[in-house]
Amino acid sequence: MKKDLDKLVDYHVAGAGKGVAYRRTADFVDRYGHRFTGTENLERSIDHLESIVRQDGFNDVHFESVSVPRWVRGEERCVLLSPLVGNATKKLPMLGLGFSVGTGMEGITSDVVVVNSFEDLAMKSDKVRGKIVLFNFPWTKYGECTPYRYLGASFAAKYGAVAVLIRSLASFSLSTPHTGSMGYIKVEKIPSAAITAEDAAMLQRMQERGDKVVVQLHMSAQTLSNTPSRNTIVEIKGSKYPDEVVIVSGHIDSWDVGQGAIDDAGPSFVAYQVVKAVKDLGLKPKRTLRMIFWTAEEVGVVGGRQYYEDHKGEADKISMVIELDYSIFTATGASLRSDAPTLLVMRAVGESLARIGGSHVFADAGFTTSDMGRFVESHQIPALTVAQVPK
Amino acid sequence: MKKDLDKLVDYHVAGAGKGVAYRRTADFVDRYGHRFTGTENLERSIDHLESIVRQDGFNDVHFESVSVPRWVRGEERCVLLSPLVGNATKKLPMLGLGFSVGTGMEGITSDVVVVNSFEDLAMKSDKVRGKIVLFNFPWTKYGECTPYRYLGASFAAKYGAVAVLIRSLASFSLSTPHTGSMGYIKVEKIPSAAITAEDAAMLQRMQERGDKVVVQLHMSAQTLSNTPSRNTIVEIKGSKYPDEVVIVSGHIDSWDVGQGAIDDAGPSFVAYQVVKAVKDLGLKPKRTLRMIFWTAEEVGVVGGRQYYEDHKGEADKISMVIELDYSIFTATGASLRSDAPTLLVMRAVGESLARIGGSHVFADAGFTTSDMGRFVESHQIPALTVAQVPK
The missing domain is CATH 3.40.630.10 (Zn peptidases)
Structure with missing residues (x-):
């Protein structure tokens, strides 16, 4: 041998x-x-x-x-409408998560509620109806953060959220969010996308300042x-x-x-x-x-x-x-x-x-x-x- | 004190x-x-x-x-037309360099000649007329690589190149090329843009395989x-x-x-x-x-x-x-x-x-x-x- x-x-x-x-x-x-x-x-x-x-x-x-x-990604974009100075808007680099439903042609425009964990979501459950939930969990390692990607939409939908954003599953992301699969666990199917680690941190800072955070999400994703x-x-x-x-x-x-x-x-x-x-x-x-x-x-x-x-x-x-x-x-x-x-x-x-x-x-x-x-x-x-x- | x-x-x-x-x-x-x-x-x-x-x-x-x-960036894009399987094309993330001229509405479509240094350009000077030159210099540190950004277009234009691409000035770039200023030293002004470190390496691999590398560059940049x-x-x-x-x-x-x-x-x-x-x-x-x-x-x-x-x-x-x-x-x-x-x-x-x-x-x-x-x-x-x- x-x-x-x-x-x-x-x-x-x-x-x-x-x-x-x-x-x-x-x-x-x-x-x-x-x-x-x-x-x-x-x-x-x-x-x-x-x-x-x-x-x-x-x-x-x-x-x-x-x-x-x-699953076909189609066209997708995410734009921050508030809070920016004047009439400025900001395109947030994003990637729809695999098997997410789309938003429809008109997209979804809504306030964002930033949460750091499923527990934090539960504590803020009375604030998320009709809103977009952003999971800005602390990055540890891939396997420990995938539940947010896979289950985030299902957990948020339980409380009436209309869409979910997650912090990209990476230690940093420059302008390149990370995608991956997600699923729906016996709930209404709401769109789910990743944004960059840096933009997730930014939206959290805005929320902490008491600013109204509004995002418009468009995804024409479909499962054929x-x-x-x-x-x-x-x-x-x-x-x-x-x-x-x-x-x-x-x-x-x-x-x-x-x-x-x-x-x-x-x-x-x-x-x-x-x-x-x-x-x-x-x-x-x-x-x-x-x-x-x-x-x-x-x-x-x-x-x-x-x-x-x-x-x-x-x-x-x-x-x-x-x-x-x-x-x-x-x-x-x-x-x-x-x-x-x-x-x-x-x-x-x-x-x-x-x-x-x-x-x-x-x-x-x-x-x-x-x-x-x-x-x-x-x-x-x-x-x-x-x-x-x-x- | x-x-x-x-x-x-x-x-x-x-x-x-x-x-x-x-x-x-x-x-x-x-x-x-x-x-x-x-x-x-x-x-x-x-x-x-x-x-x-x-x-x-x-x-x-x-x-x-x-x-x-x-200087206004305007719309810009860079697409790899060859060599890909079938009719596939590939969008190369790019950023025009500050003060570059544009390409005109019709863009510039041309073979790419990859060079690794100004010396390498001089050695290949008979091959670059009418071509797009890509400077894929070895990354050392910022100050040592800026001459390619600042002077690349001028050096390539001397030999009749129609546009210049440079490897992004960064140790790596995911999908995010780095921009910066460039200038023109008493030569015809040709467009100049950065592509990612990874795509620059890819185009070099293609050239080394003997494949014909063709890129289409559009930049509507203007100086007002x-x-x-x-x-x-x-x-x-x-x-x-x-x-x-x-x-x-x-x-x-x-x-x-x-x-x-x-x-x-x-x-x-x-x-x-x-x-x-x-x-x-x-x-x-x-x-x-x-x-x-x-x-x-x-x-x-x-x-x-x-x-x-x-x-x-x-x-x-x-x-x-x-x-x-x-x-x-x-x-x-x-x-x-x-x-x-x-x-x-x-x-x-x-x-x-x-x-x-x-x-x-x-x-x-x-x-x-x-x-x-x-x-x-x-x-x-x-x-x-x-x-x-x-x-």
Whole structure:
């Protein structure tokens, strides 16, 4: 095993594998731009992916159908009408949240009530009827703030709010708010959008000064009928236990703003190096290696859920899942969620990677996966991702 | 002196002066937004400044007229037409550079030639006629990269380029390019705009792949006739040497994008605390303290140049200039450009500020000032600014 690991490291550090994932990512995202679920562009980029994989010499490639939702952002804008000097207004950079309803042609013009938490909303519940609620929660980290994005509209609608704005889920935002999915929990559907961290702080300052804060929100967002898409699956059959599978994966779709280079084209091409390097080096894995390029992750882990529905009966044949959906910076090793014996084995593997600084194997209780999440949660399959120092 | 310094520190750390500059900055920029030279908004914000200063009890306030240029951005956009898959195009976030000419209604559509330096441009000079030149210089620091912004159009026009794009002058730009002034040095005037650091890198990748890079640039920018504006001057007369002056200053104007909170409303209100604190505490400076809120710094240090023309004869009466035009983060002390005796005096003053961590007085040979620059350069007047740790 040590010899094979050395080959793999040499191949990526100094051999034909050096820089391949980076160059392919750059080429892919530069040519295709965003790959939003429900667009022709996503399907064309999946076709291109197939051609790359076949050019690499893989014959065992197939698609599995996924019916995916189609949410269209449309035109959108948010304008601050008060309190500014004279007749001035200010355009607030904004992004509608995925699956939000629109505002109608006439938009929504209303006073804004700024709250800092769901508790704060409850305390101000008598003030929000007919108003736009802004959730200006304190930024901690992504996972702790997503409830405001996902549930903010539902909580505010309970008290009669007509729309919701959230502080962008980022430590700072210059003029670039962050989008993401939201949902509606048995309430009237009201529009929901993100504004920048800096503008959220500004509206709060205005409220604290006792100024009347009025915003006009326009969103022509719509949810259309589902459309077909595909997960893309590439395999190297195991030499000894072909029925047992190690799955590596990343998602190929992106949001409609930006071009999804670090979420998740780059990590997907890094994951694909697992099968490509094994093939290029003529290594013979005992178990089947299965690379999955997911579709429609961003809009609700749709590709992953479909795969679970279609393959959950095979869960006991999955030996391990490797999922890369958290960008790629400087790798320090692996983050592993597993039982103790697997951890011991992986730590031995990790030691062989000391020369590239990737020897740490962290037993990470907080480990989460996106597309493979259901397998990991329901069947206790060992799950691994890259441990890294963000840049 | 130690006693007065203690009073000043107490006032700002725990007394009536605590947080004043921050609150005033936030209030000012939130209410007025940008204060671009040539706009009514700038003049209204200067009127408001006068009312703040008078409410603070200053009677010795006056304006000095400045004729300022008026550059109007108008509509602008930059679209990448090639090389993208299918018929896709990509909008590149951009900002025209101040004083650039426009492109005309029909815009400019042309191949892009990416260069990394003026030397690289010279080497590719036979390829740029009729083309758009993109300066994708390696980012080092602001002062080292400004020549590309200021002179890029002139250098490229020499070789027959029809427009210039520059990489935004920032370490990274998300979707927010940085603008600034440019000029034309005895050449045909061609349009000049900044695109994001990330898009500049993308266009370079495309060129390196051998792809044809085509961009369409529209800018309706115009330079109109000059308009009147004002420097605002607040004084506390010296008790012993009223003719000798210490000048503190910051500029009140901003670019037309963003709202100029850290460049330079915040630093201006911090500078103003020098006179406000002295007044509030009833201190009696021996020399006259003169606070100047400059106009039109961003568009070519216009307020500062006018002041130099009007007052250069009084240069020998200026004991020191303090200028804040580099944002305000955590202060560690002062950066001083002076002769050795002044440095010794200021180091003694600095020691009294040890309890607020601001005791370092750096003899900074690289010290630059903007509005007071001509006085400092031509008359060797000691110049001081805040030394700080950027956040």
